[in-house]
């Protein structure tokens with residue numbers, strides 16, 4: 515189960531940020547090895563405060579473990595012929611890091627593994643970065659010599675995922691009076707991307723949009739909606755409109771009720787708990803809007819069932835169509851990162 519991870523305790527914030535700023539697939543910096551620790555150190559106090567404000571750390575490891583354990587238990591029933599199944603977590607920037615998971619899987623003698631991204635929609639800055647890291651360590655033999663790999667690279671329109679999101683939206687909508695419920699604006703919010711990434715042909719914006727469309731179809735287009743983008747960092751141009759600005763704009767247009775929906779991340783993190791709940795919701799209230807946030811998927815049983823369905827279907831499909839999806843084979847038209855190409859070739863051969 516691949517994801518970025520987060521500091522489980524406030525004290526781990528610095529290492530998390532350092533790993534993040536060292537990732538040239540996410541943030542290419544000149545003199546990265548020197549600049550990354552410096553930026554991380556400078557940014558640590560502010561981000562530490564945010565993790566303190568949301569209860570002393572990121573819950574992502576705890577939720578990923580719950581999701582993984584629930585998933586493999588269901589898979590043992592759904593697919594006894596491939597049992598027993600075991601879930602491992604490999605985070606890109608926090609513990610357990612890919613290298614640690616590799617050691618564990620090697621010690622366990624794993625011979626067949628699925629790299630299952632926990633980002634529903636594909637971006638080279640998220641799933642792509644995790645796959646590049648896995649490729650580097652896999653090629654170096656850190657997982658052991660005889661391991662066969664396949665990849666679940668995206669699942670942003672899977673009906674089980676869509677159902678889980680839709681149910682959480684319905685629960686949030688139910689907090690508004692029935693008489694005005696249909697006037698509530700559904701504001702889908704995803705982590706933004708720098709325009710430099712969008713403009714090299716990254717598929718993320720399209721895939722997040724596809725998730726939103728699928729959710730709205732499932733809801734029978736019961737409400738007006740928009741997709742907006744949050745958490746941009748630094749001075750460069752990022753994908754917009756920004757979530758905070760959108761809330762102010764909706765207030766200006768006289769909207770009174772909004773449901774905020776995190777659509778690109780499956781568990782709570784500072785974006786939902788801090789930005790959406792503490793910053794935006796408070797600001798919106800000051801502008802006369804009542805905001806409720808759709809819960810993150812976290813330990814949703816509907817979502818855990820979806821993960822099991824996705825993984826089970828994948829195990830059956832790989833026998834027919836091979837280790838990777840057709841879509842995964844195509845690099846961004848503007849990609850100049852040689853690792854992306856080598857990584858895709860390596861996984862297409864089952865990690866050999």
Ligand SMILES: C=CC1=C(C)c2cc3[nH]c(cc4nc(cc5[nH]c(cc1n2)c(C)c5CCC(=O)O)C(CCC(=O)O)=C4C)c(C)c3C=C
Pocket residue numbers: 518519520521534540541557561572633637639640705706707708711718747778779782783784785
């Ligand atoms: C799936 C969503 C995400 C995409 C796409 C994404 C791209 C992206 N992010 C940065 C820079 C930073 N991101 C940071 C934190 C962070 N990012 C995501 C998700 C996506 N990022 C999450 C969920 C989090 C927070 C983790 C948490 O526990 O809440 C940070 C660190 C925080 C900060 O310093 O503000 C940075 C930096 C870039 C450059 C990028 C695309 C290229």
Ligand code: FES
Pocket residue numbers: 638642716844845846849850851854855
């Ligand atoms: S950046 Fe998208 S494939 Fe390399």
Ligand SMILES: [Fe+2]
Pocket residue numbers: 705
């Ligand atoms: Fe980010």
